[in-house]
Amino acid sequence: MRYFFFAYLMAIVLVIGFAGFRGDRFTHTPIEVFNDMDQQAKVKAQSSNAFFADGIGSRKPVAGTVPIGLSIATKTAAEGAYQTYGFTHGSDFYNSGHMGDFWGEGFPDQIKVDAAFLRLGQERYNINCAICHGKAGDGKGVTAQYGIANIANFHTPGFIDPKAPDYRPNGSIYNTINMGKGLMSGYGASIPVKERWAIVAWVRTLGLSRTAPLAEPAVKDAMAAAQTAASAK
C-alpha cells in the first residue's frame, strides 16, 4: 500500500510537471482533441487562403471594375431604391469635399449638424485624431513627444478666421481627413464618410472653443459648470 501511494504521488508530480497549471503562458498552438469543423475550409476575414496564388484570402477589387455601394438595398431599384456609397467615393461635395474646382464650405445636404452629431464627432475625433492633435485640438497630442513635427493646431487663424490666408474651408478639412496632407496620412480607409464630416464639425467646435467671449453669460455659466465638474473629480 505504501508503494501504491508513493507511485500515486509521483504520478501527480509528473502530470503537473509536464502539464503545468491553468493559465500558464505557452506559445505552442493550443491542443485540440476533437477539432471537427472547428477549422472549416472557407475564406475567412483577414485569413490566408491557399486557393489564391499569393495566399491572401482578402481580395482586392479586380482592376477596371467599379465598386457598388456596401449597404444592401431594402427595396428593389424599380421601387426607387438606390445604392448608397458607404466607403466608396462619388465626386459630389459629400464624398469629396469639392464643389466644382473649389473646397466647399458649410456642410453637405446629407448632414444635419446637431448636438448628437457633434458628440459623434467628438468621440471619433478622440479615437482617431487626439493621439496627435490633442483632445483640445492644440496639436499637443501624445505623439508630439515622440518626434512628430508640425502637427496642426486648431486654435490658429487658419482654422478659425475665414479672412486668414491659410484658412481651410470644411471641404479642405474633410479632404485632409480622407486623403491626408503633408506628414499626415489619409484616414479614409478607417473612417466612414459621415463620421469624417462629424470630425470636421468637431474640429470647428474646438477651433471656436477658445474664442468664445467670456463676458457672454451663457459662456460664463458653461465654464463655471465645467470647473465645478472638474473639481468634483
Added chain:
Amino acid sequence: MANTFPRWSNTLPLKLLVCFLFVGAGVAGAVNYYFTQKYTRVGYMPSQPIPFSHKIHVGQLGMDCRYCHSFVEQSGHANVPASSTCWNCHQHVKTNSPYIAQIRESVETGKPLEWVKVHNTPDYAYFNHSVHVTSGVSCVSCHGKINEMPVVFHDQSQSMGWCLECHRAPENHLRPMDKVTQLDWTAKSEGKDQQEMGQKLKDAWHIEPPVNCAGCHR
C-alpha cells in the same frame, strides 16, 4: 489443513478498492482540470512577427482600441489594422527599428504581415463583435486587460459555458457605451454597483441575449 490463501489476502479486496478509488479520483480530477479551455486556451501567448506592445500603445500612450480595430463597431470581425495604420505614426517614430522596416516593406509591397490569431472561435460559432460592442459589452470582458499586456495572451476561456454565463446574466458585464473601450473602468471606480447598473442598462436597451442554439450556431 494449510490455508489456501495467505493471511494478507484478507485485506486485498479492500486495498484494491482503495487503489481503484484513488486512481479513479485522480483521473477524474485531472480530466476535470485539464480537459477544458480554461487549461488548453487560457495563457496562449504566441510570438508575433512584430512584438507589438499593447501596453505601450494603449496603456502608456492612451490610444483607443478603435484607432486600429476600426471596424469593430460595424463588423462581425474585429479587424487587425492594415500596415498603413502603423505607418500613420511610424513613418515618423522609431524609423530605425528593424521591425518598422518590416512594416515599411509591407506597406510598399502590399504583402500582409502574418499576425498569429490568439482568440480563435470555432467556425460553427458565429460570434459578432459589433453587436456586443454596441450593446455595452466591454472589450475587457472577453479579452482581459489588453492594455497591460506587452504580449497579448488568451485571458478568458471563451468556451460555450463561458459565453452562456454572460448571455444568461448580462447585467454582470454591461456598462455605459462610452466606457466600452475603457479597459480600466469598473462600476466600482464610479461608486456604482455593477449588477444594479447593468440591470438598468439591460432594461433601458432591451438587451435579451439569445440562449438558444440558433443564436450562435446557424
